[in-house]
Amino acid sequence: MRLVSNQVSHSFARKLEATGVTVAEWVVLREMSEGNATTSPSSVANLTGLTRGAVSKLIERLLRKGFVTRRESSTDRRYQDIELTRAAKVLVPRLAKLADKNDESFFGVISQEERRALRTILIRIADLNHFSKAPVE
Numbered sequence: 001m002r003l004v005s006n007q008v009s010h011s012f013a014r015k016l017e018a019t020g021v022t023v024a025e026w027v028v029l030r031e032m033s034e035g036n037a038t039t040s041p042s043s044v045a046n047l048t049g050l051t052r053g054a055v056s057k058l059i060e061r062l063l064r065k066g067f068v069t070r071r072e073s074s075t076d077r078r079y080q081d082i083e084l085t086r087a088a089k090v091l092v093p094r095l096a097k098l099a100d101k102n103d104e105s106f107f108g109v110i111s112q113e114e115r116r117a118l119r120t121i122l123i124r125i126a127d128l129n130h131f132s133k134a135p136v137e
Contacts, residue, residue: 004106012102019095020065024050026095028058029067029084033092038083040073049132067091 013023021029031047032039045055059082062068067088073079084092107115125131 008102008106011105012099015098015102016095019091019098021067021091021095022061024054024058025062025065025067026099028055028062029088029092029095032068032082032084033089038081040079041082044082062088 009023016023016026027048027050028044031044035043035047041055041059042052044050044059045052048055050058059068059070063070067085068082069085070080070082073081107118110118
């Protein structure tokens with residue numbers, strides 16, 4: 001299982017290289033695109049399962065790349081609001097297609113029935129071990 005997992009992840013990371021986005025940055029962008037328009041670093045940490053320190057570093061990188069904006073919270077100056085930029089909103093669907101194509105290149109060789117069985121088994125393992133977030137980086 002480790003061999004397959006590593007190959008799938010490595011392949012996706014290589015595909016992302018051309019976009020200038022890392023797998024960890026993709027996880028943050030994806031979670032932000034599925035949530036509220038404006039969020040906080042702590043919310044991103046909760047959504048992704050990453051530490052607040054890791055999220056802070058990722059947000060800094062995404063700021064430099066022009067994929068998020070950051071400003072003081074309108075309700076409390078101790079907090080920050082972060083938001084996806086237009087560039088990120090355009091990029092996320094492209095990256096999602098890359099992720100889907102990557103998965104298809106590996107798992108397209110098994111039947112729909114086998115995919116359902118594999119998914120069921122993996123969900124069962126995740127549930128039994130109380131996995132809620134995938135590890136990143």
